[in-house]
Amino acid sequence: MKRLVTGGRVFTGDRILDGHAVLIDGGTIAAVMPAADAPADVRTRHVPPDSLLVPGFVDVQVNGAGGVLFNDTPTPDAALAIAAAARRTGATGILPTLMTDDPAKMQAACSAALAAIARPGGGVLGIHLEGPFLSTERPGVHLPRWMRRPAASDIELLLELARGRLGDPGRILMTLAPECVGDRDLARLAAAGILLAAGHTAATLERVREALAAGVRGFTHLCNAMPPIQGRQPGPVAAALADPDAWCCIIADGVHVHPALLQLIVQIKRPGKVVLVTDAMPPSGTDAVSFTLFDRKISRDHGRLVTEDGVLAGADIDMASSVRNCVQLLALPLEDSLRMASLYPAAYLRLDDQLGRAAPGYRADLALLAPDFSVLATWVAGDEQWYGS
Numbered sequence: 001m002k003r004l005v006t007g008g009r010v011f012t013g014d015r016i017l018d019g020h021a022v023l024i025d026g027g028t029i030a031a032v033m034p035a036a037d038a039p040a041d042v043r044t045r046h047v048p049p050d051s052l053l054v055p056g057f058v059d060v061q062v063n064g065a066g067g068v069l070f071n072d073t074p075t076p077d078a079a080l081a082i083a084a085a086a087r088r089t090g091a092t093g094i095l096p097t098l099m100t101d102d103p104a105k106m107q108a109a110c111s112a113a114l115a116a117i118a119r120p121g122g123g124v125l126g127i128h129l130e131g132p133f134l135s136t137e138r139p140g141v142h143l144p145r146w147m148r149r150p151a152a153s154d155i156e157l158l159l160e161l162a163r164g165r166l167g168d169p170g171r172i173l174m175t176l177a178p179e180c181v182g183d184r185d186l187a188r189l190a191a192a193g194i195l196l197a198a199g200h201t202a203a204t205l206e207r208v209r210e211a212l213a214a215g216v217r218g219f220t221h222l223c224n225a226m227p228p229i230q231g232r233q234p235g236p237v238a239a240a241l242a243d244p245d246a247w248c249c250i251i252a253d254g255v256h257v258h259p260a261l262l263q264l265i266v267q268i269k270r271p272g273k274v275v276l277v278t279d280a281m282p283p284s285g286t287d288a289v290s291f292t293l294f295d296r297k298i299s300r301d302h303g304r305l306v307t308e309d310g311v312l313a314g315a316d317i318d319m320a321s322s323v324r325n326c327v328q329l330l331a332l333p334l335e336d337s338l339r340m341a342s343l344y345p346a347a348y349l350r351l352d353d354q355l356g357r358a359a360p361g362y363r364a365d366l367a368l369l370a371p372d373f374s375v376l377a378t379w380v381a382g383d384e385q386w387y388g389s
Contacts, residue, residue, distance in 0.1 A: 056092025190215025
């Protein structure tokens with residue numbers, strides 16, 4: 001069934017259009033056309049004239065939302081509940097993220113993601129395994145007791161998972177410390193289609209460069225859980241900024257990384273290589289003031305999620321707010337900010353032939369934004385939900 005969305009502006013992924021409408025056919029975008037040329041014999045949704053219809057946001061790091069933590073309940077229903085909560089903030093596609101945990105949790109989480117991807121319109125695109133092959137020197141809020149170097153059985157499990165591809169469009173993103181995984185294993189995992197990101201690492205610049213050559217694709221929450229740049233020890237941050245092909249994921253909450261440094265990252269990296277992530281936790285989309293992570297109380301305090309001893313534990317931000325901060329806090333153009341939340345993460349996941357644009361043939365994953373960046377409505381594979389404003 002064809003449906004028309006008209007009345008507001010449209011961001012195609014390239015530019016903002018006035019006086020245009022989007023024609024949806026089933027779960028796919030059929031056309032973006034001048035509103036005056038739109039067919040009259042289709043069901044029409046008139047949206048507010050000051051609204052902006054944009055490609056749905058893609059969040060590759062979501063630990064939890066809506067009161068649900070994936071580590072606590074690595075089930076299909078939990079993955080879908082997290083995706084549903086994230087959707088209210090414009091994220092129409094997510095990777096539920098499993099933090100470092102015991103091996104049984106990793107297997108359960110992968111099985112859960114496989115089942116969740118199969119749910120039409122569920123918004124789950126795969127899974128992000130943040131660990132366990134991380135550096136105990138840079139644990140953040142992860143538990144060092146679960147961090148380790150991979151055994152041969154771990155690599156075989158991941159390769160088997162990759163062979164299953166988690167369905168379509170299933171993606172596997174794995175954050176690891178380059179000093180904990182050898183180049184041969186990195187190359188095998190990358191060749192199997194697993195997307196590798198460096199994070200929670202104390203590696204030298206030289207080691208990170210070797211890992212990039214072996215198949216590491218990007219960096220998880222750049223500047224966090226890794227040493228800062230020093231004159232004689234530039235480390236992983238310098239490696240990320242210097243490599244033209246490396247993807248850099250950033251948390252734009254003004255807490256995890258100083259806004260001036262975020263501006264510098266965007267200026268240094270070539271266009272398309274900076275990706276917004278939320279690193280969201282269960283309070284996202286709720287009024288909760290605290291939650292429990294690995295038996296530790298995490299408090300929500302003025303935009304920060306912290307342990308009792310002050311360690312950051314994920315972020316208290318959503319994708320729509322991240323875009324707003326890019327515009328208002330970092331003074332970036334609106335179009336660039338929107339691409340950092342949609343087209344660029346889709347490209348990072350090698351899904352930019354399906355997601356990240358409002359264009360014919362792309363999946364009808366869309367978000368409708370008010371002028372204050374609140375989310376009025378979303379479409380996932382053409383399924384429409386309204387939230388009000």
